[in-house]
Amino acid sequence: MKCAVLTMSLFPAVLAAQATQIVTPHNHGSGQLDFVLSETGFSLTLKVPSMDIVGFEAPAASDDERTQVAIAISELSKPLNLFVVPSEAMCFTTSANVILTHEITDQGTAGDASKGVSDESHAEFQADYVIQCQDLSAVNSLDLAYFERFSGTEKLTVRIASNGTTQFHETTRATPRLSLP
Numbered sequence: 001m002k003c004a005v006l007t008m009s010l011f012p013a014v015l016a017a018q019a020t021q022i023v024t025p026h027n028h029g030s031g032q033l034d035f036v037l038s039e040t041g042f043s044l045t046l047k048v049p050s051m052d053i054v055g056f057e058a059p060a061a062s063d064d065e066r067t068q069v070a071i072a073i074s075e076l077s078k079p080l081n082l083f084v085v086p087s088e089a090m091c092f093t094t095s096a097n098v099i100l101t102h103e104i105t106d107q108g109t110a111g112d113a114s115k116g117v118s119d120e121s122h123a124e125f126q127a128d129y130v131i132q133c134q135d136l137s138a139v140n141s142l143d144l145a146y147f148e149r150f151s152g153t154e155k156l157t158v159r160i161a162s163n164g165t166t167q168f169h170e171t172t173r174a175t176p177r178l179s180l181p
C-alpha cells in the first residue's frame, strides 16, 4: 500500500516538469515586439533571445562578452534607431529600459542527462520604451532597422494595438517594413 501511494505522488511532479517546458519554450531566432498606440505617441515592448543579439546566452564570462552586452544595451536604448517611424511625426524617446534576463531551467534534475547543455539556461533582452510624437497622424509606417543593426536576428513578431484593435505581423529580415493602421 505504501508503494502505491509513493507511485501516485510521483505523477504530479512529472506533469509539473512537462508544464514548465511548455510555458517556457527555448527558441532562438525570433523576437517579439508590442506596439501600443496612445493619445500622444506609442509604447514598445521588445523581447528577444540574447543569442540573437550577442551570440551567447550564458552570463557574460569575459571582458569581451561584458563589452558586447554593454554595447547591445546601448544600441537597444535608442528605439527610434531600430524601429524607425517617419521623421515628419517628430517623435522622441521619453523612456527606455533595457534589461538582460537569465532563466535557469530545472531540466537537469528531470533525469535526462544526455540532453545538450543549451537547455539549461536561456537569456533574453527585454526592453520597454515610451515614445512621444508631435504629429501622431504621420506615424503610418515602421521600418525595422533592427534587423540591420543586429545581424543575428531573423524574425520579429509584431503585435500592433491601436483604436481597440490588435493585429499580428510576422516580419523578417526580407520584409522589414510595416504599414501602421
Ligand SMILES: [Zn+2]
Binding pocket: 026, 027, 028, 049, 051, 057, 121, 122, 123
Ligand atoms: Zn536560449
